[in-house]
Amino acid sequence: MEQALENLSKEDLLKVIFSRDEKIDYLESQLAMYKRMQFGQKRERFEGDPDQTMLPFNTESAEVEQQQGEIKEKIEYVRKRPNHKGRAKLPAHLPVEEIEIHPEGDLSQMVCIGKEITEELECEPAKFYIKRYIRYKYAAKDKSAVAIAELPERVIDKGIPGASLLAMILTAKYMDHLPLYRQKQIFARENIQIASSTIEGWTKQALEKLEPLYEQLIFDTKTQGYLQVDETPIKVLDSEKKGATHQGYYWVYHAPLEGIVLFDYSPSRGGIAAVPMLGNFKGYLQTDGYGVYEKYGKKKEVTHLACWAHARREFEKALDNDKQRAEKALLMIQKLYDVERQIKDGELDVKQTKERRLAESLPVINELGKWMFEEIKNTLPKSQIGKAMAYAYARWDALSAYLYDGKLEIDNNLVENAIRPVALGRKNYLFAGSHEAAQRAAMIYSFFAICKKHEVNPFQWLKHTLGNIMSINHKNLKELYPQNFKKLADL
Structure with missing residues (x-):
């Protein structure tokens, strides 16, 4: 092997060395990933540095002043339905046209004892009209000056709309x-x-x-x-x-x-x-x-965050390929979304959100990682279940990164x-x-x-x-x- 290397040109030798370095980097990253997935991630990893800048970040004042200057130059003067049962309530802000209807016949011997109100929503087609500006001119009696009001700024100068x-x-x-x-x-x-x-x-x-x-x-x-x-x-x-x-x-x-x-x-x-x-x-x-x-x-x-919704879609594609393992992964991912639902329903603040995720989501993520670590070794890489595992495996750090801060989202939806x-x-x-x-x-x-x-x-x-x-x-x-x-x- 050494003799073969000695016969190579300097350029070819550099290519071999570069290729080996790339392979070493790849294997080291794979080893680090396997360790994380095998032994699980520690809560302390996501606790955060107390000296770290928290979201949202602030903009430098110099950048703001520069941007304001650029904007100043740019501007020119040419210039739920909620879930409900029954009939929907009509919006309170709409104008109301009242139409009173009395019974026919002689009502002189009768007394009004009440009324029933029925409402319906109506509309008129878009109304086009002409806005006409009439500017009166005034002149001094000695004809030394003429005064006329300026037109208001218009979107399109001398335009119709x-x-x-x-x-x-x-x-x-x-x-x-x-x-x-x-x-x-x-x-x-x-x-x-x-x-x-x-x-x-x-x-x-x-x-x-x-x-x-x-x-x-x-x-x-x-x-x-x-x-x-x-x-x-x-x-x-x-x-x-x-x-x-x-x-x-x-x-x-x-x-x-x-x-x-x-x-x-x-x-x-x-x-x-x-x-x-x-x-x-x-x-x-x-x-x-x-x-x-x-x-x-x-x-x-x-800090790169991946999207659990995309990871879930890959396992959904694998249901026809390997239903048992795909369903197992999907059930664990669903647990992560159950936690997010509880956070939203409970209207938890940022600190409470992070605590809930570390207590309930992190163990699920570790369990899923350990399971994939064992299963991926016995899975065909080109099968859909293999692709789903590889997708999540390659992005494991990024998929877990939403645990760092309670302001972060679990997916890109x-x-x-x-x-x-x-x-x-x-x-x-x-x-x-x-x-x-x-x-x-x-x-x-x-x-x-x-x-x-x-x-x-x-x-x-x-x-x-x-x-x-x-x-x-x-x-x-x-x-x-x-x-x-x-x-x-x-x-």
Whole structure:
């Protein structure tokens, strides 16, 4: 063997050494993982360092000042149903039209002894109207000066649509998934003829007004200490190939502690697409098993969290392959979710949540790990049950990491829920017209997702935001976030 190595060139020898080093690193990591799975994890591992910074992390003041300066330059003046039985109660905030109905005939000899009230919910179609600004001019008697009031700031300078109409168009397209050509048909039924190109232009210009607020959202999302990340495809027309589409991706970032959702478009699903958001990220990063995230999860300043929902899905796929062992794994995973349900129902605080998990979830995780350690040795790697075990095995530390802090989630389901509207939209308008259009759509998807999380009416929020974003002070830009609009509406 030594003689064979001596006959190799220097370049080939380096390749052999490099290959051996890689194999040694791999075997050492495997040995460490086996030890953890065989002997179980200690509670102390998740107790945490008392000197460690707790969530949420704070942003450096210098970064905030820099961001405010950038935003200032950007802004321009061209610018439940609950579970119930029986009939649903009608909303108390709606106006009421009362219609009194008296019995027919002579009632002069009768006395009213009461009344019965029946209510029904009615509506009128969207009402279109013209808002006409009439500005009176005044002149000095000596004709030395003329005075006239300034027009209020408008969303589209010298344009026809008002904030309400633009908010309705965007909400219908991106929240209710109603393509613009269908909205044009609605206008036509009201005898309002608007060209398709005009509606498309309105949509583009309205979205462009949201750019400063979106850039502020990007900055605030980057500074979060806990992010969940996922990606979803979107087809985009390819300008270089007529009629062809390009497979682009929305990268979605969700900050559970603040209820922030950010959609970012990229033509690629490669790791470079996440660099702008995750390149300098520090904190807890929760993802599915996509390999791109492994690079970011291994950074010294990052604690990588995996998703138990994805691990569970792998074992669900194995039910037809090996029902007995798949069910055993699923039952243990279900115990972890039972603990989470108890935490939610009991409305436990962060400290209580961590204590409950360490007391009840950690033993289950250790039991599952020991069981897999024994079973995986006698399992075909290419079988579905083998793949399920390998998936969990390779991510064991990341699957257990949610025990570190009571603020952390057991899975990535919250960010997946934020992505669902995009899937519905794909079925209706099929593709984005360009890469730029896809990125503009990412802005409104972000804000509508935040509206949904904070139970804000997206139309009302957008109407308010479009009407105020041109004149608001850049330092107060965050006041236009949906969650802050909700506070304003509740006053």
